[in-house]
Amino acid sequence: GESVGLHLPTLSVQEGDNSIINCAYSNSASDYFIWYKQESGKGPQFIIDIRSNMDKRQGQRVTVLLNKTVKHLSLQIAATQPGDSAVYFCAENNDRDDKIIFGKGTRLHILP
Amino acid sequence: DTAVSQTPKYLVTQMGNDKSIKCEQNLGHDTMYWYKQDSKKFLKIMFSYNNKELIINETVPNRFSPKSPDKAHLNLHINSLELGDSAVYFCASSPIGAANEKLFFGSGTQLSVL
Incomplete structure (x- = not known):
C-alpha cells in the first residue's frame, strides 16, 4: 500500500502569513523526499527536496523539515502570496524502489 | 520550448472506444513515466520507460499499452475505454530514472469516458 500522505485537506492562510503543510510517511527505508506544487490545470512542479541525511533545507521562501524519528515532513512557505494557491504533494523514494510514491496532497487556499 | 508536452489536453470519448495520448x-x-490522477487528486504511477525499455509496470489493466518509439517519446494507448478510466493522465520524465531524482511533468490530459 501507499506509505505517504494525508487525506486531501484544505489549509486556509491569510495572505502574508506563513503556511505550514504537513506530511506523514510510514516507510522508514525512504531516503529522499520531495515537495511538488500543482496549480489548477497544470502538472505537478518540483519545489524542494531533502535527503534523509539532512533535517532541514531552505529555498526561496520555502523550507522543508524532516523528522525521521516520527517520520514527518513539513513544508513551510514564508509570507504566503496569492500565487501560492495550489495543491501541494509530498513524495518519497528510496534506493530499493524505482518509483516515487506521492502523498494525497493538501490544498492551500489564500485568504485576501 | 515546452519541456514535457502531451496531447491532447482534453479527450472526451464513449465507452468501448480506443484512444491514444502522446508525450514528448x-x-x-532517459526515463519517462505515465501517472494517473483520480478525482481526489491522488497520483499513482502506471508505467516507466528507461531508454525505450519498460522498467515499471504497475497493476494496470492490459487495456493500457505504453509505447516508446525513442527515448524522447512515450505514448499511451487505451483499448476498450471504461467509465473508470476517466482521470487526468500525466506524462513525466527524469534524467536517468535514479531513485533520487525529481520529476518533470507535462500539463496533463483530462480523459472523460461517457
Missing part, C-alpha cells in the same frame, strides 16, 4: 520531452532525459 525535449530535456534529453
Whole structure:
C-alpha cells in the first residue's frame, strides 16, 4: 500500500502569513523526499527536496523539515502570496524502489 | 520550448472506444513515466520507460499499452475505454530514472469516458 500522505485537506492562510503543510510517511527505508506544487490545470512542479541525511533545507521562501524519528515532513512557505494557491504533494523514494510514491496532497487556499 | 508536452489536453470519448495520448520531452532525459490522477487528486504511477525499455509496470489493466518509439517519446494507448478510466493522465520524465531524482511533468490530459 501507499506509505505517504494525508487525506486531501484544505489549509486556509491569510495572505502574508506563513503556511505550514504537513506530511506523514510510514516507510522508514525512504531516503529522499520531495515537495511538488500543482496549480489548477497544470502538472505537478518540483519545489524542494531533502535527503534523509539532512533535517532541514531552505529555498526561496520555502523550507522543508524532516523528522525521521516520527517520520514527518513539513513544508513551510514564508509570507504566503496569492500565487501560492495550489495543491501541494509530498513524495518519497528510496534506493530499493524505482518509483516515487506521492502523498494525497493538501490544498492551500489564500485568504485576501 | 515546452519541456514535457502531451496531447491532447482534453479527450472526451464513449465507452468501448480506443484512444491514444502522446508525450514528448525535449530535456534529453532517459526515463519517462505515465501517472494517473483520480478525482481526489491522488497520483499513482502506471508505467516507466528507461531508454525505450519498460522498467515499471504497475497493476494496470492490459487495456493500457505504453509505447516508446525513442527515448524522447512515450505514448499511451487505451483499448476498450471504461467509465473508470476517466482521470487526468500525466506524462513525466527524469534524467536517468535514479531513485533520487525529481520529476518533470507535462500539463496533463483530462480523459472523460461517457
